Amino acid sequence: MRAQASVLHLDLDAFFAAVEQRDKPSLRGKPVVVGGVSGRGVVATASYEARAYGVRSAMSTREARARCPHAAYLSGRFEAYRATSAAVMGLLRSCSPLVEPLSLDEAFVDLARADLPDLEIDTVTVFAEQLRDRVHDVTGGLTASVGVASSKFVAKVASDLEKPDGLVVVPPGTELELLRPMHVSVVPGVGPATVERLRRVGVHTIADLQQISEDELVRMLGKAHGHGLHQLAFARDDRPVEAERETKSVSVEGTYEQDLTDRKLMESLLTRQATDVARRLRKSGLSGRTVTIKVRLYDFTTLSRSTTLASPTDDEAVIGRQARRLLEDLDTSGGVRLLGVGVSGLADWVQDELFAAEDDPDPEAASEGSATPLDRAATAVPPPPDPSGGFRPGNDVVHDEHGRGWVWGAGKGVVTVRFETAETPPGPVRTFAVDDPALSRINPVVTD
């Protein structure tokens, strides 16, 4: 906690939905929901018009549609969001060299490093109002909510108080009276599980939390969480604003419309995801030693399996092979709703291939780490150019050995087909890899 209110937290209001309303005037003033639009999608952002109907972030899109059927449901245009975010972050960095982005729509700014005559309340208040105006200009009309306080914790709490389009400056010395009546869930790191554990011992507000000894919190929540929570309950927060945060892991995952049961299909999807992860690693100049797969079963049980190589890799053939091998141990007979591949233990270099082989205690890992360019060419799975394989839902007719069907969904490397059956219309739904040779297209309907 600093002596002056020099930490600023800025949060763009209903960011994804606001960008859509900015770019499509017909959506202005109307409920807009951005997120997964398919059967298993969830809401990323709801415009304030949609929130009036009870639509919230992280709600299933199914439930959102039930609450607000007339909203516009959009899957999102991340390039537009990234560009708008970059404009805002650029503006913030022009104010202070110490800017810490938390996501596309949120950042901390260290005002102690900004070019301000002083850090008095009036000075930072005028600065923050002018900053909000400039955000409005640089984004083409988006609004931001801002909090300014003596710490990250209180600045973030403050930016939430007058949403949307609000500003709250918390004078130093008044933090505790602001926090005491608030619910414990305003503390970062206190989610549903911690709220429930605290509720069982009668703790609801931050004032309640202050009555619990640090020892007891540590017993309940573990060392790090218990200690941290005790500190924040008294607004003790010295976390610095940090401009640079290094990437710790890179991962790709996907939830599928229908649960997967075909092991060959799962392997082919892991292979594709490994290709995506490797491409992103190379793009960032990174490589990593630990390959992890994530498998979410039909009942939402989530499993992970990982393996650590002797040396870092960014090779899709190596990552893909390890991912498929990790899947071998798992029983997926009940069906799989999500598959993912990640790489962690990152280094910003790839170990020299020849020396890796000599040093390696594990012969299998050694052969992985020392893949030659020739090996790569022989084993690399070429990335299909289009994750939907060119199949268009509702348009294409396909067939396999079971008969003829309509393309029901396509994307993430799979195509879902609803087969026509005379006896039981509309017939069974089955999922294929887009490049499955069993699946051939007949008479594709050309629409454009």
Add this chain to the structure above:
DNA sequence: TCTGGGGTCCTAGGACCC
């Protein structure tokens, strides 16, 4: 047809080393 995708951090147990 309840429950995304991309991350971070923490814990706990076992292996292994000194």
Add this chain to the structure above:
DNA sequence: TCTGGGGTCCTAGGACCC
């Protein structure tokens, strides 16, 4: 022969954040 402790690495799972 028995009794140690500390530190690091690895793996699996869970909570949390936007």
